Amino acid sequence: MKRIIILLIIFLMAGTVPVVAQLTAEQVVQKMEANQVHETSKSTGSMIITNQFGTRTKTFTTIAEGEDKMLLEFTNKTENGQKILRVKDEIYLYYPEEEVILRLQGGALKESIFGSNFSYEDLTGEKGILSSYSATFSTQGTVIIDGIACYHISLSGKKSVSYPYQEIWVEANRFVLKKASYYSLTKVKLKELTVLGVTQLAGKYIPSHFLMIDVNRKDSKTEFKLENMQVNVKLPANQFSLERLSF
Numbered sequence: 001m002k003r004i005i006i007l008l009i010i011f012l013m014a015g016t017v018p019v020v021a022q023l024t025a026e027q028v029v030q031k032m033e034a035n036q037v038h039e040t041s042k043s044t045g046s047m048i049i050t051n052q053f054g055t056r057t058k059t060f061t062t063i064a065e066g067e068d069k070m071l072l073e074f075t076n077k078t079e080n081g082q083k084i085l086r087v088k089d090e091i092y093l094y095y096p097e098e099e100v101i102l103r104l105q106g107g108a109l110k111e112s113i114f115g116s117n118f119s120y121e122d123l124t125g126e127k128g129i130l131s132s133y134s135a136t137f138s139t140q141g142t143v144i145i146d147g148i149a150c151y152h153i154s155l156s157g158k159k160s161v162s163y164p165y166q167e168i169w170v171e172a173n174r175f176v177l178k179k180a181s182y183y184s185l186t187k188v189k190l191k192e193l194t195v196l197g198v199t200q201l202a203g204k205y206i207p208s209h210f211l212m213i214d215v216n217r218k219d220s221k222t223e224f225k226l227e228n229m230q231v232n233v234k235l236p237a238n239q240f241s242l243e244r245l246s247f
Contacts, residue, residue: 025135028151031175032168033129035204037067038231044075048223049116058114062226069240070124079114086124087240093120094245101245110162117191117212117222121162132161142172150178163190174198176205189215196223202231 023031040063047058058079064070072084081096091104110119129135133155142149148171155166165183170176180193197209208226238244 023151025137025151025153026130028153028170028175029129029135029155029168032170032177033067035174035176035206038064038202038204040065040233040235041229041231042233042235043226043229045224045226047114047116047118048225049114050222051115051217051220053115056114058116063235063239065235065240067128071240071245072123083245084113084120084124085240085242085245091120091124092242092245099246101242117214117217117220118224119162122191122212123224129155132159133157133166138167143169145169145178148178149173174205177207191215197225199226199229201229204231 042061042063044061045059047060049056049058057076058074059076060072060074062070062072068086068088070084070086074080074082081094083094085092085094091109093102093104094100095102104120109121112119113123136154136156137152138154139152143152144150150169150171153168153170155168157164163182164185165187167181167183168177169179171178176198177195179195181189182191182193183189192213192215194211194213195207195209196211197207199206199208206226206229208229210224212222212224214220236244
C-alpha cells in the first residue's frame with residue numbers, strides 16, 4: 001500500500017513540472033544570425049579555388065557593419081585593389097587599373113568570382129534570413145552531424161531571392177551554422193556549404209572556415225577562410241560610400 005501511495009505522489013508531482021518551451025524554427029534562425037551579425041567587424045582572409053585547372057589562392061580584407069553593409073578588398077598580386085561593396089540590396093565592383101565602379105544587376109549577381117564556387121551574392125550575403133524566407137523544421141527534434149546535435153530547418157523564399165529554397169543545419173548547443181544546401185525554384189540542388197571551423201569572439205561563435213561546392217561543376221570546390229577577426233571596431237563614417245570605394 002505504501003509503494004502505491006509513493007508511486008501516486010511521484011506521478012502527481014511529475015504532472016506539476018513545468019514544460020520547457022521548445023524553440024521555433026524562426027527562433028533558431030534568429031539565434032544563429034545573432035552569432036553572425038555584429039555592429040562592425042574586420043578581418044583578413046583567403047579564398048582557395050580548386051578546379052580542373054589546379055588550385056589558386058586569393059587573399060583579401062573584409063569589413064562589415066550590421067547585416068547589410070560589407071566591403072571586400074582583394075590583396076593578392078593579380079587582383080590587388082579590386083573591391084566588392086554591398087550596401088543593402090546593391091552590389092558594386094571597383095577596378096583600380098581602370099578606376100571604374102560598376103553596379104551589378106540581374107544575372108551578373110550570380111556570376112562566379114574568379115572562377116570560384118561563390119557568386120557575388122554568395123560572398124556578400126543577403127539581409128536577414130527571416131525578412132526573405134519562411135522557416136520550418138524539416139525534422140522534429142535534432143539530427144546528428146559529425147557527432148553534433150543540429151536543428152534541421154527548411155527555408156522557403158517569400159520573395160525573389162538567390163536561392164528559392166534552402167536547407168540549413170544549425171548546431172543546437174552553440175546556434176552556429178553547420179551545413180547548408182541551396183536549391184532552385186524547382187528544388188534542384190545547386191550548391192552545398194559546409195562550415196569547417198568556428199571562432200569564438202566577444203561571446204559569440206562565428207563561422208570562419210567554409211567549403212562551398214557547386215554540384216553542377218565537376219572536381220570543383222572553394223574554401224573560404226577568415227583570420228585576424230575583430231568585432232565592434234571603429235569605422236569611418238563614409239566607410240561604405242561609393243566615394244571611398246575608389247580610394
